[in-house]
Amino acid sequence: MLRRDLALIAQWIEPGARVLDLGCGDGTLLAHLRDTQRCSGYGIEISDSEVLACTRRGVSVMQADLESGLRMFADDMFDTVVLSQTLQAMRHVELVLAEMVRVARRGIVSFPNFGHWRHAVSLLGGRMPVTPEIPYQWYDTPNIHLCTPRDFELLAARLGLRITDRTLLARARPVAVLPSLRATVALYRFEKR
Amino acid sequence: MNAPGSVGIVRPQSLHFDRPLELASGARLEGYDLCFETYGELDASRSNAVLVCHALNASHHVAGTYAGQARSAGWWDNLVGPGKPLDTRRFFVIGVNNLGSCFGSTGPMSPDPATGRPYGASFPMVTVEDWVRSQARLADALGIERFAAVIGGSLGGMQALSWAIQFPARVRNCLAIATTARLSAQNIAFNDVARSAIQADPDFHGGDFYSHGVVPRRGLRVARMIGHITYLSGDDMSERFGRSLSKEGYGYGFGAEFEVESYLRYQGDKFSEYFDANTYLLITRALDYFDPARDTGGDLVRALAPATARFLLVSFTTDWRFSPERGRELAQALVANGREVVYAEIDAPHGHDAFLLDDARYHRLVGAYFDRIASGAA
Numbered sequence: 001m002l003r004r005d006l007a008l009i010a011q012w013i014e015p016g017a018r019v020l021d022l023g024c025g026d027g028t029l030l031a032h033l034r035d036t037q038r039c040s041g042y043g044i045e046i047s048d049s050e051v052l053a054c055t056r057r058g059v060s061v062m063q064a065d066l067e068s069g070l071r072m073f074a075d076d077m078f079d080t081v082v083l084s085q086t087l088q089a090m091r092h093v094e095l096v097l098a099e100m101v102r103v104a105r106r107g108i109v110s111f112p113n114f115g116h117w118r119h120a121v122s123l124l125g126g127r128m129p130v131t132p133e134i135p136y137q138w139y140d141t142p143n144i145h146l147c148t149p150r151d152f153e154l155l156a157a158r159l160g161l162r163i164t165d166r167t168l169l170a171r172a173r174p175v176a177v178l179p180s181l182r183a184t185v186a187l188y189r190f191e192k193r
Numbered sequence: 194m195n196a197p198g199s200v201g202i203v204r205p206q207s208l209h210f211d212r213p214l215e216l217a218s219g220a221r222l223e224g225y226d227l228c229f230e231t232y233g234e235l236d237a238s239r240s241n242a243v244l245v246c247h248a249l250n251a252s253h254h255v256a257g258t259y260a261g262q263a264r265s266a267g268w269w270d271n272l273v274g275p276g277k278p279l280d281t282r283r284f285f286v287i288g289v290n291n292l293g294s295c296f297g298s299t300g301p302m303s304p305d306p307a308t309g310r311p312y313g314a315s316f317p318m319v320t321v322e323d324w325v326r327s328q329a330r331l332a333d334a335l336g337i338e339r340f341a342a343v344i345g346g347s348l349g350g351m352q353a354l355s356w357a358i359q360f361p362a363r364v365r366n367c368l369a370i371a372t373t374a375r376l377s378a379q380n381i382a383f384n385d386v387a388r389s390a391i392q393a394d395p396d397f398h399g400g401d402f403y404s405h406g407v408v409p410r411r412g413l414r415v416a417r418m419i420g421h422i423t424y425l426s427g428d429d430m431s432e433r434f435g436r437s438l439s440k441e442g443y444g445y446g447f448g449a450e451f452e453v454e455s456y457l458r459y460q461g462d463k464f465s466e467y468f469d470a471n472t473y474l475l476i477t478r479a480l481d482y483f484d485p486a487r488d489t490g491g492d493l494v495r496a497l498a499p500a501t502a503r504f505l506l507v508s509f510t511t512d513w514r515f516s517p518e519r520g521r522e523l524a525q526a527l528v529a530n531g532r533e534v535v536y537a538e539i540d541a542p543h544g545h546d547a548f549l550l551d552d553a554r555y556h557r558l559v560g561a562y563f564d565r566i567a568s569g570a571a
Contacts, residue, residue, distance in 0.1 A: 042528060048539070048554045055505075055535050055561045058570055062524055063538045072525045 002032050004172030005185055009082055009108050012165060012189045013039060017079040020104060022066050022096075023086040025050050027059030034059070041078075044069035067092060070099040078104035085185075087111045089142040097159055101192045107161070110187045113168070115148030117181045133184045149179070149186045156190055165189035197276035199266070200232040203257035205297060208334055214292075214327055217482075220317035223306065227331050228297030229253045229289040232273065233281035235337070241567075242337045243284045244328065245269060246345030246352035249420070249476050250468060252296035255288035256281070271551040278560035283567045284341065292327050293319040293475040301471035302403065312471075314400025319475060321348070321483045325355045329363070341566050344368035346548035347515060348476070351483045354523075357500035358485055366566055367502040368559065371512055371548035373519035374493055374526070375484040380514060383423050384477040387416035391470045400471050409470045414461035416473055421460050426511035426544035493526040500527075504534040505562045507555060509547040535562065 002010065006029045013019060015037045021030050024043025027050075033039035043061040045051050054061040062069055066086070081104035083096070088111050090096045100107040112133040122129035128138040136143065147155075149168060156163055168175050168183030175183045207228045214222045230253050235242060245255045247268070256273035259265040273279045273286055290298040293316060301316040332340070343364050345353040350372025357367040376384075391397055394412030398405050422430075434453035449455045489495035504527055508520030517538050524536035539555045541547040547555070 040531070042534075048537075048558075051535070051537050052554075052558055052561055055537075055558055056565065058533075058565055060528075060533045060535060062521075062528070062534075062536045064521070064536075072521060072528065074529060077529070 002028065005110055005169060005187060006032070006084065008167055008169075008187055009084060009110065010037065012108055013037065013080050013082075015039070017041075018077070020044070020073065020078045020081040022070070022081065022083045022100075024054065024059070024061060026053035027057045027061065029082065029084070030054075030059045031057045042073075044072075066090065066096065067099075070096070070103060073103040075102055076105065080104055080106045080108060083107070083109045085110055085112070088114075088144070088146050090145060093145050094155070094159060097155070097161065101161060101190075106164075106189060106191045108187070108189045109152075110185055111147065111152070112143075113148060113180070113183045113186050114146040115150070115180050116184055120181075131184070149183070152186065152188065156188070160193045161190040162193045163188055163190045198274055199270065200257040200274045200281050202260045203230050203232065203254070203267070204259075205230050205253060207297060208331060210327070210330055210334075212330070214323065214330075216317055216323045217320040218318045222292065222299065222317060225292060225299035225327070226297070226303075227289055227292070227299075227327060229287055229331060230255065230257075230267075231288075231335075232256055232286045233284055235285040235335075239337055240339065240341060241284050242332075242335075242340050243279060243286045244332070244340050244343045244356070245273065245279075245286060245288045246324075246328070246343065246349035246356075247288065247291065248345070248347040248349045249473075249480070250464070251349075252294065253288040253290040253298075254296070255286065268549065271549075272556065272559065278556045279344070279563055280560075280567070284563070287331075287335070287337075289328055289331055291319070291324045291476075293472060293479075295469035295472040300469065301400070301475065302469050311401075311403040313403055314471065316471060316475065318478060320479050321351045321355045322359060324479070325352055325359055328352070328356075329360055332363070339363050339365060342366040342368055342563070344370070345372070346370040347372055347545065348480055348483075350515075351480070354497075354500075355483070355485065357502045357504070358497065359499075361499050361501040364500075364502045366505070366562075367500070368505045368507075368562065369523070370505075370507040370559075371509055371515050371520075371545055372506075372523075373515045374486060374496070374523050376481055377519075381481045383419060383514075384481055387419050388474050388477055390415035390419070391473060394470075397470060400474070402470070408465070410465040413465035413468060413470050413473065414458070417461045417464035417468075418457045421457060423514045424545040426513065426542060428511065429542050429544055432542070493522065494529040497523075497526045497532075498530055500530070500532065502532075504532060505559070506534060506536045507548070507558065508536075508538050509544070509555075510538060510540045511542055512545045512547060514545040 019041035021043045119129035167187040168179035169185040251268040256267040305312045343353045343356040350369035391412035394409035396407040397409040437452040486493040486496040508517040527534045
């Protein structure tokens with residue numbers, strides 16, 4: 001069973017698409033897309049154990065960090081490029097987004113919503129939030145660029161990205177009421193304007 | 194599952210080929226012998242054969258030991274055997290000695306049928322492509338139409354790549370480890386220094402030293418020493434030797450006082466006793482010449498376009514002789530061709546030599562890749 005946010009991402013990818021998955025982990029999404037939607041694709045992954053897991057699944061993978069890994073690909077090589085739950089840990093967010101729409105027609109990102117009400121409560125209580133989506137202490141977190149859906153939308157506009165789809169999730173289900181406060185995860189699909 | 198083991202006692206075989214081999218240089222070998230070893234069983238459908246290509250100083254003796262010979266384990270014995278990453282219970286593994294080498298296949302030490310004397314300097318130049326075409330004839334003779342995989346490290350990796358390019362229909366998987374699609378100027382320079390050392394040795398006699406009953410040992414020794422330095426990483430050398438001295442205090446002379454000097458000289462001496470000087474020249478030249486993109490105006494993407502195999506590429510972070518940049522370049526060109534490829538960069542401290550060592554992450558990866566081949570999925 002595919003993780004809910006990955007299943008939603010998969011729905012945004014057309015059958016037969018060429019897909020690049022940045023930080024592809026154990027290759028679950030790419031293997032799923034290959035097996036159910038006839039997609040072909042590559043992953044970029046830095047971890048030895050995840051590269052091994054991809055190899056076991058027969059998923060094509062490049063072992064590299066995302067920023068140098070993206071440079072390995074020529075312009076418009078892919079239909080869709082996915083960056084799942086990693087944007088907030090990127091050092092050069094703008095560059096990565098620009099690179100995504102260089103190598104592919106469309107991009108999909110997901111990230112934890114820092115604007116969740118529980119984070120606000122935690123901050124009001126004088127502490128940095130620690131939640132299932134952001135389970136780190138302030139001193140050991142890899143998340144250096146946390147943002148809210150609104151923040152992301154503003155950046156996307158500034159970078160000339162057209163957002164075509166948005167889903168805000170709480171407990172892996174879309175949230176309709178007060179989503180920017182209640183959603184834990186934000187999912188976007190965008191393309192070059 | 195049994196503990197990983199050895200393929201046990203093995204014996205080399207030899208096959209003679211009568212059909213002349215046209216070489217890249219325009220010369221031809223009228224006839225030749227290829228020395229090889231096999232491990233495991235060829236299955237009924239003849240689909241589980243794996244060819245192992247060797248690097249500069251290795252041979253067909255990939256795995257197992259020779260009867261009655263201590264310390265005779267094959268050069269990739271840690272990778273090939275029952276329960277090992279290349280599992281001989283599932284694969285039929287072939288190791289073959291390349292033409293021009295000095296371990297049994299026809300080379301400069303072999304008698305030239307035209308004169309009855311060793312070829313020596315007159316042995317024709319052989320290239321990676323020539324080797325691959327001779328190996329293809331061995332595959333024909335063994336009844337293998339298509340390899341489950343061709344694997345090699347370093348110069349062996351070049352052969353694996355060349356197989357995938359020259360005989361795409363005969364290679365299901367190509368495992369190219371610690372290799373490159375072309376040597377850098379720096380690499381060629383090192384090779385030239387090594388060759389110069391051999392050629393400058395008065396015992397070399399222009400390559401025809403056999404008739405003089407001598408061996409250009411001093412040249413071979415220096416060639417090996419310089420080669421060996423480039424196979425290790427700087428950090429690894431510091432770690433192993435540092436500035437340690439063999440005896441206490443400086444001797445204020447030029448003997449082997451530092452541990453690293455003793456080590457290199459020992460390696461050089463050992464090498465000069467078993468390796469042929471002409472073979473060293475030939476093989477380093479084959480390394481220099483390998484450049485499949487030479488036929489496509491330097492375009493590696495087009496050079497690799499014919500290759501249809503699935504690929505496993507492995508680089509080692511501290512390998513400065515065949516650096517990860519070169520591995521990435523290969524991966525990139527394969528991706529541009531839409532090929533299935535796993536490119537792994539193993540963070541190992543041992544430089545180029547890492548491909549021969551049994552780093553657990555590296556071996557797990559190669560094992561996992563072969564598991565997938567064996568399962569029929571790749």
